[in-house]
Amino acid sequence: MCYRNEVIYVYQSLYRKYRPKRFADVVGQDIVVRTLRNSIKNDKVSHAYMFVGPRGVGKTSIAKIFARAINCEKKDEGDVCGTCSSCNVSGEKECLDIIEIDAASNNGVDEIRELRDKVNLVPSELKYKIYIIDEVHMLTIQAFNALLKTLEEPPSHIIFILATTDPQKVPETIVSRCQCFNFNRISINNIVNRLLYICKKENISCDDDVLNQIALYSDGGMRDSLGMLDKLVVYGDGKITINDFFDLNGLVSDDEIKTFITNVIKNDVDSVISSIDTWNNNGINIINVTNQIISHLKALIVDYYSDKKISFENIDVLISLISKINEKMFDIKKSGNPKIYFEIVIIEFMSNNCSQNISREINLEKKVLVDEPNNMAVKNTSDNIDSVVSKDILSTNNNTNVLQKENEYDIDNSNIQEIIDIRINNTFAQADKAELISDKINFERLNEYTFDQNIGYLVCALLDGVIRVSSKNSVVISYEYDSVVNENIGRLTEFEKTLKDIANIDKKIAIITNKKWDEVKLEYIKNLKSGHKYEYIEEPIFVSNIVKKEKNKKNVNNDNAFADFGDIVEVE
Ligand SMILES: [Zn+2]
Structure with missing residues (x-):
């Protein structure tokens, strides 16, 4: 029967359809499977097990197989025979002696109470009664206590299999009474091979790199991989393409990621901001893109160390970029606006990278x-x-x-107001949002020097102001009071040097009052609306006159x- 017809009439998810029924069908987790089979073969089954590992890597599937194999009458090399009467009973959905409890729903209070009440009853059809408690760390304290009582003196016909993604939250008294098994993420190769097998069986046609991308994206989880393939089968029109994969997951293509990284390294702020804007406008999840960038950078770095495909100058930049994004990943995820936070992280990186590049070049020469x-x-x-x-x-x-x-x-103070006005004009003429964001971030660095004996007073004076508008050459800072502005104008040169040395802001400064800022801002907005453009004006010669x-x-x-x-x- 054609798969597509099957989707319409009898839909069974690939995950359910291809869930392993015997140890022999399990993909990955070789050590766990071998140990469990040996324990059955050698009659060394414990009364409590704890399966620990990430989601979707086979903990519950293996628990179910184990429960059936323990009860199997033939014990085919410790595996489920699938033919004996016990296997027939345990294969039924309504098997009374294999009880699954999902601790994540209702915290399992009722189920654990029932468990405690019924634990002494002998199994109805099988040799052992097996309790599989999924997400066991979600149990309440009362439920844990009830469970502990049973674990302390377990009836001989009872076996517990506890599964958790978060073992730290399971009380030590419980863990210490279990035989623990760690489940690893399943390797990309294993997942791809399994997906290939299923595609062949189901006549699903796929672009070559789709399966690899699914495996990568599912982070070693077979359940997520199959779930993804399921969705793609429904979403794709005939053959599943790599673009179907990107669209469905709110991801961007590898080429776009490559271009983005190149632009970051080239310090091309406009292109970088424009890419992020485009992704955001297309509804692409910035957190997913951030993960893609990390994966791509990692691949580049691995390439470099394995066969040096990329030039040496770039490797440091790539390593510091991946460290920077990794370091900020948590904040990006938790931020109310991941897009803006991501922008800031990247711009800050570019601003640091830019200054390092310059000193590197000069050191080289x-x-x-x-x-x-x-x-x-x-x-x-x-x-x-x-x-x-x-x-x-x-x-x-x-x-x-x-x-x-x-x-x-030093600047000739007699003409200072004229200079300030020219600088305000020039900052508006070349106003740049990215520069403003970057300056504001760098400005914060001053906070570390407020108690510095030599420059603390300058730093504090600077920090009283607010950066209002930035261009690549200049910045406008405003202050509340006239008197403060007058005093600070006398320190313009010192301010510029302090900003350059500490905050890495190497720009000409214009200082004005908040009141004046409101005026020039209104005028700027008015001019923008009327189409009037600000022309860049060279500062008159006396500005750069040197007062020796x-x-x-x-x-x-x-x-x-x-x-x-x-x-x-x-x-x-
Ligand atoms: Zn059997």
Whole structure:
């Protein structure tokens, strides 16, 4: 009969249909099966067992087979013979002597009470009366106590098989009276082979990688794997494709995951945010995607260590990315808005990764910029390079004045308001949500330095403000009071340095009052609606005018330090 007709008329789930009836049919759990069969063969059956392991790996199925095999009259190598009268009785759904109790429903109070009352009655048809208590950790204290009494002095015709996914919650007094078996997750290969067998039997046609994906996704659970195949048979139209699998499970394709990871490594914030938005808009579960990313990263890392398919520069980034996501996985799951939380985690990672990349590149080149002794003008170098020029390398044995760039300029305060206005304009012109999120996260790092002897006062002053809008080059921070704003404007250079050094925010700062922020924000919204665009304006030359400070000129004498001058100095 064609399977599809069967689905319509007589539907029996694949899980039920292919549930093993004998030990010989069990997939995986080889050690457990062998030990149980031997105990039957050698007449060494205990009166209480505890099966421990994740869901869907065969605990209840094996408990049922074990219950039947114990009672089997022929004991075919410790397995169910399936033909003797006991096997016929125990194979019936309504067998009175094999009693299943699901502790998860009603906490099993009534059933355990009944169990205690009836435990002394001899079995009606079989040699042993067997109680299978599933999810035993869900029993109430009273039920555990009732069970314990029976376990302490069990009648000889009674055998208990307790199953649990959470053994920590089972009282030690119960566990210690049971023979315990650990059930492992079933291997991907075993699951795939079983699925292949079932597909063949049922004439189910499947794309090659679908079965592998099912096995991976079910995390070693046979029940979930078969349940998934069941759903796909109903969902798929004829042949089951990999896209059916992704659609049904709210997952994204491997190609999309690959592109996403590549964009994270490339620090392409726009593409990364856009991918997350698209997934979210398509109703895709971000937690599932996060798991997919972890699996994919793991596979890449394993590939690297097995046959070095990927380049060395990327491996550190991949490892730190997987650690970061793993570390935050719990929070992402528990978050009220996993999408936003996931975005923040990724952006924060990219922001750290970006700064590390820059220092890595520069370390690699080992090029250091030093001012020529007779020319104090600052070289037109990027601030990133400045940040990695160490003071040690700048020292010299030539008794020459060397300017340390870090503190060498200050903003001319007389034009400060004009500068602030330009910076507000420029921040709006290049406003970037991702930058704002990332800045806000990084800003929190300041909290660790509030008691620092040297910069605590600056950190506290900064923390009184709120970051309002960010671009890749600048940030607007607002404060409640005019007096605070005036005071902080005088510290703009120190603020910028503190933000750069501690919070990894290397940007120009504009400081305004909350009141002014409300005004410029309203204006911005109005302009947005009317289609007016903010144009980027170069800051006037006096902004970057250098006010040379005598205190920053240093005479350094160090015979051991390297000495050489020029625009670019190679360090050995
Ligand atoms: Zn039998």
